[in-house]
Amino acid sequence: MSTEEQKNLKLENEDQQQPVISRRYFLAGAACVSAATAVSLSPLLNAEEVPSGDDFIQKHYKELNAEEKKEIFAKLEARIDKQYGVSSTISDPPPIDGVEFAYVLNLGRCIGCRKCVYACMEENNQSRSPQKQYIRVLKMKQGTINLETSSHDYPEKEASSEDFFYMPVACQQCREPKCIEVCPVKATWKEKDGIVVVDYNWCIGCRYCEAACPYHARRFNFAKPQIPAEDLNPDMGYLSNRPRYMGVMEKCTFCLHKTRRGEYPACMEVCPTGSRKFGNLRDPESEVRKIIEQERVFVLKQEVGTLPKFYYTFAK
Numbered sequence: 658m659s660t661e662e663q664k665n666l667k668l669e670n671e672d673q674q675q676p677v678i679s680r681r682y683f684l685a686g687a688a689c690v691s692a693a694t695a696v697s698l699s700p701l702l703n704a705e706e707v708p709s710g711d712d713f714i715q716k717h718y719k720e721l722n723a724e725e726k727k728e729i730f731a732k733l734e735a736r737i738d739k740q741y742g743v744s745s746t747i748s749d750p751p752p753i754d755g756v757e758f759a760y761v762l763n764l765g766r767c768i769g770c771r772k773c774v775y776a777c778m779e780e781n782n783q784s785r786s787p788q789k790q791y792i793r794v795l796k797m798k799q800g801t802i803n804l805e806t807s808s809h810d811y812p813e814k815e816a817s818s819e820d821f822f823y824m825p826v827a828c829q830q831c832r833e834p835k836c837i838e839v840c841p842v843k844a845t846w847k848e849k850d851g852i853v854v855v856d857y858n859w860c861i862g863c864r865y866c867e868a869a870c871p872y873h874a875r876r877f878n879f880a881k882p883q884i885p886a887e888d889l890n891p892d893m894g895y896l897s898n899r900p901r902y903m904g905v906m907e908k909c910t911f912c913l914h915k916t917r918r919g920e921y922p923a924c925m926e927v928c929p930t931g932s933r934k935f936g937n938l939r940d941p942e943s944e945v946r947k948i949i950e951q952e953r954v955f956v957l958k959q960e961v962g963t964l965p966k967f968y969y970t971f972a973k
Contacts, residue, residue, distance in 0.1 A: 717843070718856040718896070726895070733899060740900075741884075745891040747899055750917035752850035758911050759851075759938035759966040760922075761948045762825060765973050766932040769794050769816040769823030773924035773933070777827075780912060780923035781898040782890050784882030791876065791909040792924060795824045825924075828853065828874040828909035829957060829965030836866035836875065845906070851938075851966055852911050854896040862904040871961045875908045911935075938966065948972075 715729065730747040737745045774792045783789040795807035796815065799822055807824070816823070834853050837845055844859040845866055867875040881903040893899040894914030901907050912922040916935070925933040936943035945968075948954065954968040 715858050717859050719846075730895065733895075737889075737900065741886040741889050743886055743889050743891055745889070745893055745899075747893045747895055748914060749895045750914060752848050752852075753917060755937075755939055757851045757938045757966070758830065758916060759936065759945045759949075759968065760830075760911070761934040761945045761954065761968045761970060763932045763934075763970050763972055764822055764824055765971045766930040767794075767823045767825065768930055769796060769811075769818075769821070770929065771813075771816070772927045772929065773825060776923040776927035777909070779888065780890055780915075781909075782884055782893070782900055783876075783907075784878065784884060784901075785888065786883040787880055789876045789878075789882070789907070791874070792825050792827045793873070795826060796821050797824065824969070826872060826874070826957065827924075827967070829872050829963065829967040830909075830911065832964035832966065833962060835869040835871065835961075835963060839865040839869045841865065848913075850913075850917070852913050853908070854910055854913070855906055855908060856896070857899075857901050857905045857907070860905040862906065864906065866906060871958050871963060872965075875906050877906050878903050 716725070721729070726749060730749070733747055734745050737743060771792075771794050774790050774794060777783070777791050778785075778789070781791065783791065793809040795804065795809050796811045796818075797803060797807045799820060802824075815821070830851055830853055832847075832851070834847060837847060837853065841863060842859060842861055844861070845853060845855045847853050862877065864877055867877055878901055882901055884900065889900075890898060892914065894910075897910040897912065897914045912920075912924075916922060921935055922933075925935050934944050934948060936945040938946060938949075940946060948970065949968055952970045952972045954970045956965045956968060
């Protein structure tokens with residue numbers, strides 16, 4: 658058989674193997690594509706909360722000038738007043754020069770009461786239904802640090818047990834945060850004072866940051882956050898505790914709307930045992946700096962290389 662005859666035979670075989678797309682087959686395929694598209698869009702079409710046009714075209718936080726911020730804050734305050742009947746104030750305190758915030762938690766004093774958990778919820782306007790909590794208090798047997806077998810939903814009667822110790826865990830405000838590296842739209846970043854923040858209007862809800870965080874410190878809003886009007890904290894920060902939207906990520910911000918004004922985070926203020934210490938890591942006279950220098954401290958999951966600024970100690 659000549660080369661030309663072999664080519665013709667190959668083409669004939671390919672023609673026989675190639676399926677003939679009938680009009681019926683094409684229409685059936687098109688119907689499947691349309692159905693799949695409808696299914697993929699249905700969460701948006703039936704969403705509890707659909708962003709406005711202004712929300713969609715709003716610039717990234719870092720691109721906003723002072724006048725644009727003022728206008729956006731006023732719109733948000735009006736929206737909050739309409740939705741909750743509450744007069745709120747949205748501020749945007751900048752990082753303080755020469756300040757790098759850090760936290761020290763004394764596990765030898767923590768009694769696992771979880772007052773910090775609920776103070777954080779109240780201060781930061783976290784959803785009550787479905788409930789969101791930035792802080793998880795892990796209960797572990799004395800003499801072990803096994804996060805895999807720990808429990809954070811233990812009954813209240815199991816707090817203060819001498820057979821266990823309690824480790825509160827929230828965002829570690831890392832110097833090398835993995836969450837920032839994976840965000841495809843740069844909706845999360847680290848501020849000059851070390852606080853990792855989220856632009857809720859820029860977040861696309863991909864949850865890459867949640868998967869990248871080794872500390873399970875980020876929370877995603879699968880549903881529209883629900884907060885009773887009487888529970889809403891009207892003292893709000895744009896990058897911290899203003900009401901969030903369905904479909905966006907949120908996290909602890911060290912209560913930046915308070916701490917950048919010289920106040921303490923809500924979790925520290927409510928702690929009954931003095932387990933929590935907060936301050937400026939760059940100030941050699943600060944309490945956190947002295948504890949880190951004088952006590953035996955450790956960070957959680959040191960091996961992953963995130964360099965947390967949340968330190969733990971077992972000092973009495």
